[in-house]
Amino acid sequence: MSPDDVVVRIAPSPTGSPHVGTAYIALFNLALRRKQGGRFILRIEDTDRSRSTKESEEQIYDAMEWLGIGFDESPRIGGPAGPYRQSERSETYRKFADDLVARGKAYLCFCTEKRIEELRVLQKKQELPIGYDGLCKSLSRAEIEANLEAGRPYVIRLLVDHESETVCHDFFRKRIAISNMQVDDQVLIKSDGFPTYHLANVVDDHLMGVTHVIRAEEWISSLPKHVILYGAFGWEPPVFAHMPLLRNKDKSKISKRKNPTSLVWFRDAGYLPEAMVNFLSLMGYSPPPRESCPEGNPEIFGFDEMVRDFDLSRVKTSGPIFDLEKLDNFNGVYIRKMTDEECVGRLLGFYAYLEAERGRLTAEIESELPAAAEMRTLDERRRALTRSTLEFIRKHRPSRERLVQMMGVLKERMKNFLEFADVAGFFFEDALSYDPGLLVPKKTNPADAAKVLRLAADRIESVGEFSLAKVEDGVRSLPDETGWKGRALFMAIRVAVTGSDVSPPLFESMEILGREKTVLRLRGAAGFLDGIAARSI
């Protein structure tokens, strides 16, 4: 181990969907680890046995793997400091807690949850600082024995000297001093025998040799507790670096009511992991200015590039708002960066993922929409796109060859893979349905439009070679021949061929579609117009 080596870690708790915040923090830990050398640990903090689930733990692994965030040690990989799942380390915590009690740094507390609750209410009413009042501190040895004998449940609390103050250090903010009046006698061991986060976290970080704790800012308020704990054990605390919190639009801490926060959501929505990583890297951080940037946009860079000149001290501590619009833009940038072949490969990979998740996704689509307006709109759209994409896959089973053919014109028309089916759909459909309002330009009538469409069909059928240039040549003289304005005429053809007034370039689309289908659609649209003309007479 070289002197620069760091040992860093993330310690998510497997409750609910894996959170963007976890990925965000993981990225900065990994960047430091890659830059300096050392070890990156994934530790599962499942000490809340009522909320932790195995599924959630699995999702954490999947999400990290998806984002390309790799670990040196984890419950799966193992390692010298294992086990890496806190639920499997109970004896260790117990031992250290007992040691603290034996040395008078912690004490047993037999107060019931009811009493604590009443205490809280009282303190709130009298506007007193909230916290344990220390009643059980003064229990005599005999009383403790008696309580134990009677089988009364108890917790172990940290003994805090409320007279003094605790000086903490944060890598970014430097000195943070807090009067111990503000520090509660924190529960270390819960009555179920499991440790609280605070104990387990400190013990594990020490035992695992963690040198740098890079975590979210919300932990600053419990920093003193942790520092006191390190002191009680007689251990050297690691370097603490508290990253800013990701925010909702209204600046509050990012939450699932107001923002997509689940990494699974982003994956489902067709976001690229490299775009996510790049975007997240820019939250609270900016790389040192570079002489030149290959992308023309200094904010677009891969993780390797970030690592190359990573500097933790460049982190900014003000809370960044998670801006989906910018993420969308980044995702589009990464899609366009790929070659057509790559892009198709990735799209197919995404489709395989959707297929594998079909059960879960369809169930999700059927489930109730999020209540909060912010998320509802967003997820409504995501669900609609998921539904049509799932249909698209099942119905058309698009082949790689086919996809590569059309990717050139489609790549730049989607911000994420979930939008692909919508923009590409017309290439695959057999019969298009038409909006007469679009098919018949203003100041013309259905009968005339049908005539023009047939003329176009004839022309395309008769050009010798079905190529972009030849077809364009053949159709270009049509405005003169018909007296129609070019704009109107091409729009009518566009609608006839693609079914929409918004589409990829007309002649490229025809080329991809092929002569036969193009002509068929033109005539089909003309036939459709005949029906309307007949009815209106």
Place this chain on the structure above:
RNA sequence: GACCCCGUCGUCUAGGUCGGUCUAGGACCGCAGACUUUCGAUCUGCUAACAGGGGUUCAAAUCCCCUCGGGGUCGCCA
């Protein structure tokens, strides 16, 4: 409410540690134009910020203080 953290364009940020090179730079969004007989992409241009007030100084976005604003925490959750 108490304690703690934070405060440059609407958003992400550069610059702040070494005060002058900042009439504050870039990115996203927005707007306009070009190109595309559509949309998008692309290119060009534009709009837009040092929270406010006091100091210190020849000189402050940059240092100090106050105010205001925002956020976090206050659980036998993490």
